[in-house]
Amino acid sequence: MSTQAKFTESKYLVVLVFVTSLFLMWGISMTLGDTLNKHFQNVLHISKSRSAYVQLSIFGAYFFMGIPAGLFMKKFGYKAGVLMGLALYAAGAFLFVPAADSESFTFFRIALFILACGMATLETVAHPFVAALGDQRTSDQRINFAQAFNGVGGVIGPFLGSVLILQKGGEHSDDLVSVKHLYIAIGLIVAAVAILFSFIKVPPISDPHVIDDDAYAVAGAEKADVKLFKQKHFIFAVVAQLFNVAAQGGTWAFFINYGAEVVHISDSQAALFFSGSMVMMMIGRFVGTALMRFIKPYKLLAIFAAGNILMCLIVAQGLGWVSFIALMFINFFFSIMFPTIFSLGLKDLGPKTQQGSSFIVMGVVGGGLFPLAMGLIANQSVAHAYYLPIICYLVIFAFGFSYPKLNKKSA
Numbered sequence: 001m002s003t004q005a006k007f008t009e010s011k012y013l014v015v016l017v018f019v020t021s022l023f024l025m026w027g028i029s030m031t032l033g034d035t036l037n038k039h040f041q042n043v044l045h046i047s048k049s050r051s052a053y054v055q056l057s058i059f060g061a062y063f064f065m066g067i068p069a070g071l072f073m074k075k076f077g078y079k080a081g082v083l084m085g086l087a088l089y090a091a092g093a094f095l096f097v098p099a100a101d102s103e104s105f106t107f108f109r110i111a112l113f114i115l116a117c118g119m120a121t122l123e124t125v126a127h128p129f130v131a132a133l134g135d136q137r138t139s140d141q142r143i144n145f146a147q148a149f150n151g152v153g154g155v156i157g158p159f160l161g162s163v164l165i166l167q168k169g170g171e172h173s174d175d176l177v178s179v180k181h182l183y184i185a186i187g188l189i190v191a192a193v194a195i196l197f198s199f200i201k202v203p204p205i206s207d208p209h210v211i212d213d214d215a216y217a218v219a220g221a222e223k224a225d226v227k228l229f230k231q232k233h234f235i236f237a238v239v240a241q242l243f244n245v246a247a248q249g250g251t252w253a254f255f256i257n258y259g260a261e262v263v264h265i266s267d268s269q270a271a272l273f274f275s276g277s278m279v280m281m282m283i284g285r286f287v288g289t290a291l292m293r294f295i296k297p298y299k300l301l302a303i304f305a306a307g308n309i310l311m312c313l314i315v316a317q318g319l320g321w322v323s324f325i326a327l328m329f330i331n332f333f334f335s336i337m338f339p340t341i342f343s344l345g346l347k348d349l350g351p352k353t354q355q356g357s358s359f360i361v362m363g364v365v366g367g368g369l370f371p372l373a374m375g376l377i378a379n380q381s382v383a384h385a386y387y388l389p390i391i392c393y394l395v396i397f398a399f400g401f402s403y404p405k406l407n408k409k410s411a
Contacts, residue, residue, distance in 0.1 A: 011203050012133040018197060019133075020146045022082065022126050025089070025190065026119040027153020028160070031252065031278060033058050033112065035161025036179070038256040038267055043176060044105050048257060048382075049375035055249045057109040059368030061116030062123070062361055069124040070358025078132070079202050081125035086194035089118030093187030100180035111183075118190075124361045127342050128353060144289040147339040151282030155275050162271035166256075228352045228359075233407035237345025240399035241363035244337045247308075247392035249367030250374040250385070251330055257382045258315075263324045277328040284335025301340050302400030307333040308393045318383030327386075337396060344403060366392075 037054045040046055073081035092115025099107035130146045164178050228234060255277070259270025284304075291300055311333065314326035342360055349356045370388070377385040399406075 014200065015202055016130070016133050016142075016146075018200060019082070019126055019129050020149050021193070022085075022122050023146045023150040024153040024156075025193070026122055027150035027278075028157040029089070029115060029119060029153075029186070030058070030150075031154045031157030031274070032161055032182075034252040034255065034274070035158055035165055035271055036108075036112075037253050038271075039161070039165050039179065040105060040108070042267070043174060044103070046105060047375075048254065048378045049372065050105075052253055052371035052375040053105075053109060054112065055253050055371040056368035057112040058116040058119075059245065059249055059364050059366070061113050062120040063365035063368075064113075065117045065120035066124060066358045066362030066364075069121040069361070070355060072121075073125050073128075074355075077202075078125055078129045079197070079200075081121060082129075082197060083194055085118045085121030085125060086190055086197070087118065088121060089115055090187045090190040090194065092116070092118060093183045093190060096183035096187075097180050100176040103176060120361060120364070123364075124357055127339070127361075128346065128357045131343065131346065141289055141292060143339040143343050144285055144292065144336055147335075148282055148285035148289065151278055151285050151335065154278035154281055158271045158274040158278065162268045162275065166266075166268040166271050228349065228356060231349065231407075233347070233403060234345050234349060234356055234359075236399050236402070236406055237341050238359050238363045240396050241338070241341050241345070241360050242366035243392035243395040244334075244341055244366070245364045246366030246370035247389040247396075248334060248338075250370045250389055251327070251334075253371040254374060254378050254382050254385060255327065257378060258327060258386075259324060261382050262318050263320060273324070273328065277331040280328055281331035281335045284332040285339075288336035288340075297336075297340050298344060298400045298403035300336060300400075301344075301403075302397050304333040304336055305393045305397035305400060309390055309397070312386050312390045312393065315386040316383055318381070323383065330389075341396070341399065344399075344407075347407060 033054055037051045040054065041048065041051045069081065069085070072084060092111050092113070095111035095114060096108070099111045126146070127143060130142050133142065160182065164182055252274075255274045256267055256270040259265050259273055260267055263270075265273075288300060288304070295303075308330055311326045311330045315323045315330070317323055342357075345360050346353055346356055370392070374385040374388055377388070
């Protein structure tokens with residue numbers, strides 16, 4: 001007899017709360033990177049296309065660390081993976097001090113790369129970690145719930161950037177001192193979290209996506225011996241995640257530029273609206289988590305992708321506030337995409353789940369490559385640059401729409 005799957009179990013609550021806080025932490029750093037993008041344009045006098053190398057440094061680290069983080073997690077476990085990620089995160093944050101002192105864009109990119117290696121490690125570990133804290137049937141709900149706090153971090157990041165970095169007339173709005181101080185604080189907080197987590201006892205867990213080969217044989221699952229790269233739903237998930245994060249990287253990188261050039265508001269005000277758009281993303285994740293009780297995740301993914309195709313068309317017209325509001329709504333529809341693609345890609349991978357997680361995280365490199373292309377167009381028209389993400393959302397729509405055929409077992 002089948003019973004209704006619980007969201008989680010009481011023995012996992014403390015660990016779930018802690019791992020969920022990791023989603024908040026990398027949400028802050030991810031969106032702060034987009035604030036730095038505009039600040040470096042102002043202070044270091046670089047073009048939009050060159051400032052997009054900020055995103056390349058961040059998302060390139062995901063490509064670099066995806067497999068090593070997965071191998072480390074597989075050998076040493078979830079807890080050790082989290083601690084390694086936090087250590088890299090803190091080290092990168094502290095490197096902002098010499099980078100600011102030297103006023104070197106290259107040094108900043110190195111610091112961001114190391115910090116993002118920590119973020120990539122945490123992300124590689126945290127998604128299967130959260131999935132492991134309960135029944136596979138509710139893994140989509142848990143991952144979307146945890147990702148909602150990534151949205152909270154996304155609200156905090158640009159707010160801090162607006163108040164502490166971009167505020168016009170601020171004491172250090174035209175230099176890099178405020179950047180240095182902010183990242184010292186971030187490094188200290190991350191280091192403290194790492195120390196705290198080292199004392200937390202993690203209950204014995206087994207990833208519910210991972211079923212041993214004998215269990216597969218007993219269940220008669222036909223995919224037990226299928227190689228990872230022959231599982232169509234997984235391959236398409238890697239591709240969809242690459243295009244998903246490509247759209248995210250480009251949309252966020254030039255959000256503040258869009259506010260300044262199309263709506264004619266200050267950089268600081270645009271950063272506050274960016275923070276508001278992250279509220280939209282957070283709301284979208286809570287709404288999406290609730291809707292998944294009634295709508296299959298792959299169907300909701302396709303619906304939200306269609307919504308963003310429409311939003312991008314409106315944004316690209318440069319219609320002042322109407323287009324700017326549509327730009328904010330992109331984050332609402334974007335909200336469920338990363339965690340849902342991640343979870344759908346991991347389903348029924350059996351013992352290959354952790355390896356699959358690494359490859360899906362590597363797909364995040366799209367967020368570093370796409371802003372470069374958007375930046376070249378944005379140098380001429382920041383509004384027209386938003387035609388490009390439509391390509392990404394068409395790929396995501398195709399993934400959601402075709403998922404039942406790709407993975408008939410989970411459909």
